[in-house]
Amino acid sequence: VHSFGFRYRLHVKKLPGKPDLVFRQRKKVIFVHGCFWHQHASCREGRIPDSRREYWQSKLAKNVERDAAHIAQLAAAGWKTLVIWECGMRNLVELGQELTDFLSENRCDKRL
Ligand SMILES: [Zn+2]
Numbered sequence: 001v002h003s004f005g006f007r008y009r010l011h012v013k014k015l016p017g018k019p020d021l022v023f024r025q026r027k028k029v030i031f032v033h034g035c036f037w038h039q040h041a042s043c044r045e046g047r048i049p050d051s052r053r054e055y056w057q058s059k060l061a062k063n064v065e066r067d068a069a070h071i072a073q074l075a076a077a078g079w080k081t082l083v084i085w086e087c088g089m090r091n092l093v094e095l096g097q098e099l100t101d102f103l104s105e106n107r108c109d110k111r112l
Helices: 053-077 085-089 091-105
Strands: 021-024 028-034 078-087
Touching: 028 053, 028 085, 028 091, 053 078, 078 085, 078 091, 085 091
Parallel strands: 028 078
Antiparallel strands: 021 028
16 A cells, blocks of 8 residues: 555554554544455355355354444544455455545445
8 A cells, every 4th residue: 555655553452353453534434354254245255155054144244244334434434444455455456446546536435
């Protein structure tokens, strides 16, 4: 992210969910989520294994619930959140564009 010219802080523990990147002046945060642990919808990496399916389903559902709660708490405090998925890290050009869009926008839309 630094290479795109944005200044940020890493892992600010005071904020809900300990976002991976925090842009204090812009009041924006970014989470980098693993597709499996955070259940990236319609992503191959987010598929639940066939063995011990129920165990994984409830465990991962809790992660997703927690993520949603953190994002809601952040929004309530005036922070905008962007979630970057692990699988999206493979395409750096697209990722750079997404970051730039997110950090330069002032509109109130939340993209997940
Ligand atoms: Zn994914």
